[in-house]
Amino acid sequence: MKTLNMEAKQKETAKTVKISGAEAVIRCLLEENADLAFGYPGGAIMPVYDEIYKYHDKFHHVLTRHEQGAAHAAQGFARVTGKPGIVFATSGPGATNLVTGIADAQIDSTPLVCITGQVASHLLGSDAFQETDIIGISTPVTKWNYQVTKASEIPAVMAKAFYIAKSGRPGPVLIDITKDAQFGELDYSYEKCEKVRSYRAVPKMNAEKIQEAATIINNAKKPFIVWGQGVIIGEAEQEFKNFIEKTDIPSASTALGLSALETKHPLNVGMVGMHGNYAPNVLTNECDVLIAIGMRFDDRVTGNLNTYAKQAKVIHFDIDPAEIDKNVKTDVAVLGNVKQTLVEVMKLVDKADHKSWMSEFDKLYQIEVDKVINDQLNPTKEGLTMGEVLGGINKVSNGDAVVVSDVGQHQMFACRYADFIKSRSSVTSGGLGTMGFALPAAIGAKIGVPEREVVAIIGDGGYQMTCNELGTILQTKAAVKIVVLNNSYLGMVRQWQELFFDKRYASTEMISPDFVKLAGAYDIEATRVSKREDLEDAIKTMMASKEAFFLEVVIEQEDNVFPMIPTGATVSDIRLS
Amino acid sequence: MEEEQLYTVSVYTENNIGILNRLSAIFLKRHVNIESMTVSKSEIENVHRFTFVVNLSEVRIAKIIGQLEKQIEVIGAYYHTEDETIYNETALFKISTEHLYDEKLQKKFKFRRAHILTITERYFVIEASGSKENIDKMYERLKPYGLLQFVRSGRIAITRPKMAISEILEEIN
Numbered sequence: 001m002k003t004l005n006m007e008a009k010q011k012e013t014a015k016t017v018k019i020s021g022a023e024a025v026i027r028c029l030l031e032e033n034a035d036l037a038f039g040y041p042g043g044a045i046m047p048v049y050d051e052i053y054k055y056h057d058k059f060h061h062v063l064t065r066h067e068q069g070a071a072h073a074a075q076g077f078a079r080v081t082g083k084p085g086i087v088f089a090t091s092g093p094g095a096t097n098l099v100t101g102i103a104d105a106q107i108d109s110t111p112l113v114c115i116t117g118q119v120a121s122h123l124l125g126s127d128a129f130q131e132t133d134i135i136g137i138s139t140p141v142t143k144w145n146y147q148v149t150k151a152s153e154i155p156a157v158m159a160k161a162f163y164i165a166k167s168g169r170p171g172p173v174l175i176d177i178t179k180d181a182q183f184g185e186l187d188y189s190y191e192k193c194e195k196v197r198s199y200r201a202v203p204k205m206n207a208e209k210i211q212e213a214a215t216i217i218n219n220a221k222k223p224f225i226v227w228g229q230g231v232i233i234g235e236a237e238q239e240f241k242n243f244i245e246k247t248d249i250p251s252a253s254t255a256l257g258l259s260a261l262e263t264k265h266p267l268n269v270g271m272v273g274m275h276g277n278y279a280p281n282v283l284t285n286e287c288d289v290l291i292a293i294g295m296r297f298d299d300r301v302t303g304n305l306n307t308y309a310k311q312a313k314v315i316h317f318d319i320d321p322a323e324i325d326k327n328v329k330t331d332v333a334v335l336g337n338v339k340q341t342l343v344e345v346m347k348l349v350d351k352a353d354h355k356s357w358m359s360e361f362d363k364l365y366q367i368e369v370d371k372v373i374n375d376q377l378n379p380t381k382e383g384l385t386m387g388e389v390l391g392g393i394n395k396v397s398n399g400d401a402v403v404v405s406d407v408g409q410h411q412m413f414a415c416r417y418a419d420f421i422k423s424r425s426s427v428t429s430g431g432l433g434t435m436g437f438a439l440p441a442a443i444g445a446k447i448g449v450p451e452r453e454v455v456a457i458i459g460d461g462g463y464q465m466t467c468n469e470l471g472t473i474l475q476t477k478a479a480v481k482i483v484v485l486n487n488s489y490l491g492m493v494r495q496w497q498e499l500f501f502d503k504r505y506a507s508t509e510m511i512s513p514d515f516v517k518l519a520g521a522y523d524i525e526a527t528r529v530s531k532r533e534d535l536e537d538a539i540k541t542m543m544a545s546k547e548a549f550f551l552e553v554v555i556e557q558e559d560n561v562f563p564m565i566p567t568g569a570t571v572s573d574i575r576l577s
Numbered sequence: 578m579e580e581e582q583l584y585t586v587s588v589y590t591e592n593n594i595g596i597l598n599r600l601s602a603i604f605l606k607r608h609v610n611i612e613s614m615t616v617s618k619s620e621i622e623n624v625h626r627f628t629f630v631v632n633l634s635e636v637r638i639a640k641i642i643g644q645l646e647k648q649i650e651v652i653g654a655y656y657h658t659e660d661e662t663i664y665n666e667t668a669l670f671k672i673s674t675e676h677l678y679d680e681k682l683q684k685k686f687k688f689r690r691a692h693i694l695t696i697t698e699r700y701f702v703i704e705a706s707g708s709k710e711n712i713d714k715m716y717e718r719l720k721p722y723g724l725l726q727f728v729r730s731g732r733i734a735i736t737r738p739k740m741a742i743s744e745i746l747e748e749i750n
Contacts, residue, residue, distance in 0.1 A: 135595055140602040144649040147594070164649055197749055198591050198652040322643030 016187035021151030021177065022047035024188050025115060026055050028158035031190045034086050034113070036060045038070040038077070038444060042090025043130060045117030047182035049088070062447060062476055065468040067094050069440035071101020072466070075110045076444030079427045080402055080452075082235070084111035084165045085444065091117045092130030095176070096137060100434055102172045103141040107431030108256060109233060111170035113161050121149040121178040134176050143171030151184030155191070163193035168201035169320045170233060203321055203335040210341065212332045213315045214348030216289055220313075222357045223249045224280070224287035226272050226301070229256035229430075230294015230318060236339035237261070237423045240293065243342045248354045250361050252280035254295050256430040259420035263399060269361045273301045274565045275412040278372075278574060279364035281565060284309050285572040286360075293317045294338050297327035298431065307570040317341055371576045372562050376417065383556025384532060386410050386485050390417035392535055393455060393483070396543040401453040401481075402427060402445050406438035406462035409491035412561045414457040436465030439482065443469060446478040453481065453543065460486040460512050470522040473548045480548050482524075484515055487555040495560045519550035526550035579634030583612070584656045585664060585734045586629040586638070589619060589742045591650040600627060600651075603644045609633060613666070613709075613731035621742055624652060630732045653745050657736045664734035668712045669694070670703040670719050671726035677701050685718045700725055 019027070025048050029037070035058060041049040052061050064070040067089045074085025085105075089098050095116040105112045119128040135147050144164045146157055154177070161173045217223060231240045237260050244251050244261075250269045251261065261268050270277030272284065284290065290312040295301070302308045305327060316323070316330040317338050324333040334341050376387025390413055393401070399419035404427040405411040411428055420426060427445055429437035442456035463484050473480060494508040519526035525545060529538045535553065542549040563574045590596050597616065604611055612630040619626035631638065638656045645654035676682050677696065691705035705715055712729055 136598060139595065139598050140606060145595070195749060196649060197746055199649045200749055320647070322640075322647045324643075326640055326643070 016189045018185055019188045020047065020051075020182065021148075021154050021184050021186060022051045022182040023054075024151065024154040024186060025158065025177070025182070026051045026059055027188065028155055028190055029086060030055075030058060031192070032158075032162045034084065036062065036077070036447065037086035037088050038062045038064055038073040039088030040064060040067050040070055040090070040094060041088070042094045042117065044091035044119055044179050045088055045094070045115075045182075047179065048115065048117065048177075061088070062443075062472065064440060065471045066466070067097035068100050068436070069466055069469045069472065071098045071105070071112070071114070072434075072437050072440035073444030073447070073472070074112050075101060075105050075108075075437075076404060076427055076441030077448040078105075078110050078112060079441070080424050080445045081448040082424065084113050084162060084170075087112060087114040089114070089116050090130065091119055091134070092132045094130075095134035096132055099137060099141065100432075102138055102174065104429050104432040104434045104437065105172040106141045106143065108429065109170050109229060110172065111165040112172035113165050114172060114174040116174060116176045117182070118147065118176045118178045120180040122180070124178070134174065138174045141172070142174050145174040145176070148175060148177040148181050151181050151186040154181070154186065155188060156193075159191060159193035160196060163196065164199070202319060202337050205336040205341060205344065206334070207344075209332055209334050210344045211348060213334050214345050216313050216315060216332060217247060217291065217345070218350050218352075220289035222287045223247070223289040223291060223354065224283060224312075225249050225251035225291045225293060226254065226280070226284075226295055227251060227257045227260060227293040228254040228295025230338055231257060231260040232423055234294060234319070234337045234339040236294075236337070236342055239339055239342040239346070241265070243346050243349070246346060246351050247349050248352045248358075249291065250280075250354070250358050252277070254298070254301055254430075255415050255428060257295060258415060258426035259423050262421045263419045267358075269365070271415055272571075273298075274303070275416065275561045275563065277365070277416070278368035278563050278576065279361040281563070281571045281574045282364055283360060285311065285570070287312050289313045289315065291315045291317070292328075293342070294319070296320075296323045299327070302327060303565045303569050303571045368563065368576065376413070381556065383559065384530070384535065384553055385559055386413035386555055387417050388532075389483065389485060389535065389539075389553050390414060390457070392539045393543070394419040396539055397453060397455070401425065401455045402449065404428070404438050404442040404445055404454060404456045406456075406458040407433045407435045408459045408462060409487075409495065409559070409561050410457050410459045410485040413485075435462035438462060439466050440469045440472070442480045442482070443472050443476070443478045446480045447476065455481040455483060457483050457485065459491060460484055460488065460510055461490045463515070464512065467518065470519065470524060473524060474522045478548065479546060481542050481545070482519075482548070482550045483542075484550070484552045485555050486512065486515070486552055487557050487559060488512065489557060491559070492561070498558070498560070500566070515550070515552045524548045524550050526552070528552040528554065530554035579636050581632050581634050583630060583632050583659055584638045585659075585662045585732060585736070586631060586642070586645070586654065586656050587734065587736065587740060588627040588629070588645055588654045589621070589652040589740070590625050590627065591652070592618075592623060592625045593650055596625075596648075596650055597627070599648055600645060603641060604629075604631070607637070607641065609637075609641070615731035615733055617733070619742070621746070624742065628732055628734050653740060653742050655736065655740050657734075657738065661737050662734045663737065664708070664732050665706055666709055666712055666730050666732050667704065667706045668715070668727065668729040670705070670715075670724055671700050672703065672719065672722050673725060674699055674701055676722045679722070682719070682722055686715060691715065
């Protein structure tokens with residue numbers, strides 16, 4: 001029987017050169033076309049940083065102001081480019097500071113290759129300076145992790161790390177390299193990893209299941225699609241569009257699926273979930289067939305599972321077998337990459353027309369416009385709304401910008417109101433809900449796609465969790481457009497306190513520094529808007545700027561996000577006020 | 578609420594450092610207690626086998642199997658009911674030698690799968706094997722004699738249904 005011994009295989013096949021483990025790390029990255037890392041140096045990773053210095057003409061490093069910022073920046077980079085984000089950190093606190101970003105990447109299926117320095121192998125377990133068990137700490141939040149203690153392991157481990165991070169359902173991997181392994185020498189040669197014997201990246205397609213799915217779809221009277229980030233990760237945007245256009249099925253996105261289909265596509269009926277659109281949430285409980293594509297039935301999408309789409313047959317397309325029947329029992333599970341499975345099912349589905357069913361979505365959308373959307377986009381009250389800021393950005397960007405949002409009310413407004421015309425344009429922390437994500441993620445995104453406009457939408461709370469990363473903007477000149485929607489509250493928690501805790505606003509009122517001055521200290525042009533008549537010009541000025549720009553918009557303090565499905569409620573009981 | 582029962586979980590893995598942590602973290606995240614666990618090599622070269630015993634509903638154990646299988650270094654994971662499993666546990670009892678010739682005590686383990694492993698001036702050691710219930714019964718009977726030490730192994734189990742690890746390995750490679 002064959003066993004996986006990549007080290008031995010390498011020695012047989014490729015020519016070798018003698019280099020240090022640290023140099024091998026950089027050369028492996030270059031072999032994987034990864035010429036950029038986000039990170040922060042420190043004692044145990046210094047040999048690798050020394051090689052970054054030597055390879056400065058080929059390999060670039062972005063110094064963030066905190067390792068958490070490095071992880072989020074790498075996530076932003078990965079989400080807009082589809083390539084793994086590379087992160088460097090030192091041992092101990094450097095490594096532990098990555099954990100939030102790694103956990104965020106794990107739950108949102110974002111490929112990261114994190115490389116941490118570790119104390120020398122003879123010191124492992126001795127409570128040495130800056131020693132921490134990052135393998136133990138990161139195990140539950142990584143797709144794979146590995147501790148390297150010998151320089152000779154590095155090429156095979158790096159190759160495996162890239163393969164695992166990128167393939168199948170992507171995720172973060174962490175490679176912890178002891179300092180002696182970085183200094184040690186090896187006979188270097190590199191061979192890409194194409195398989196790991198214990199790991200099936202993409203499950204086998206099952207023709208019967210595809211046939212079953214097609215039959216159900218062909219017999220459906222009121223079919224409804226909910227798609228997720230799987231469409232984007234699988235680069236299946238075109239296949240998805242072909243499929244929905246042929247079958248004429250109204251389709252709604254999860255928060256992470258946004259931008260896979262342009263916002264104004266006639267079959268795009270909005271977003272599902274707790275603060276999603278009215279029609280797709282209500283009609284989830286009226287459709288006869290629910291087709292889930294590359295999504296995982298998060299509780300923020302489903303509300304109460306006991307009353308979620310019980311009337312419907314459920315077809316679930318996904319790459320991860322562990323997602324099947326995890327939250328919602330499916331009638332047919334179609335495993336595989338949606339880029340392939342959608343093509344196969346396309347061959348078997350009939351061209352259909354669901355106009356009258358679609359008109360039900362239109363009717364409910366009109367109710368949402370009248371009761372919620374108009375008040376947000378064209379408010380008559382004095383205070384500014386978050387919705388009108390997004391509306392203003394749409395007017396200038398025409399939906400062509402990458403919108404990176406943080407976590408909270410402003411995030412839901414960004415997801416609900418930002419227009420998208422291109423895939424990989426919405427970057428947000430979905431599963432983990434990490435406040436402080438947006439600013440560093442936007443920096444990473446801008447560095448990943450410098451030709452695109454990148455707008456970060458952030459609340460006053462989340463902004464102050466990582467606004468140290470303004471220093472990264474100062475140093476890299478990443479031309480990120482930062483919009484802080486400031487309502488002087490931790491708005492989402494305040495909203496819940498208002499609705500469910502009798503307005504006891506415990507620790508949600510927030511006194512903030514002068515954000516304009518703060519941006520100014522980092523040499524970033526900045527302005528504050530508190531009157532409606534100044535908003536449009538301020539947005540135009542910001543978007544026209546070739547450099548980073550900071551815009552603070554003072555928002556009505558008690559603006560709430562609606563619609564809303566209260567926790568544990570049924571999707572169709574979504575509240576409009 | 579689904580009915581809970583004992584399941585034997587067999588997990589075939591690579592023999593790498595840290596896998597135990599990765600697997601136990603999956604139970605921990607779901608607040609599931611592990612009743613017993615053993616690790617050993619398996620019938621396949623370089624493949625290790627973890628045997629966990631957990632008390633859960635079938636819906637929950639099926640989801641946990643999904644998460645176990647998802648781990649990169651896990652080749653296959655299976656769950657089986659008591660009826661589908663042939664299993665054994667071993668226990669050692671250390672007792673003061675003063676009780677060695679106590680006939681009552683001898684009767685208590687005579688007809689069970691138990692024998693004396695060693696006898697010294699001060700103590701003797703009884704080895705017993707069988708189901709958890711049998712060993713628990715024996716424990717209760719021997720307890721009055723004062724157990725100097727007691728230890729029981731985790732379950733080792735062979736399943737009646739096939740677990741197609743070799744086929745999985747061949748398919749991927």
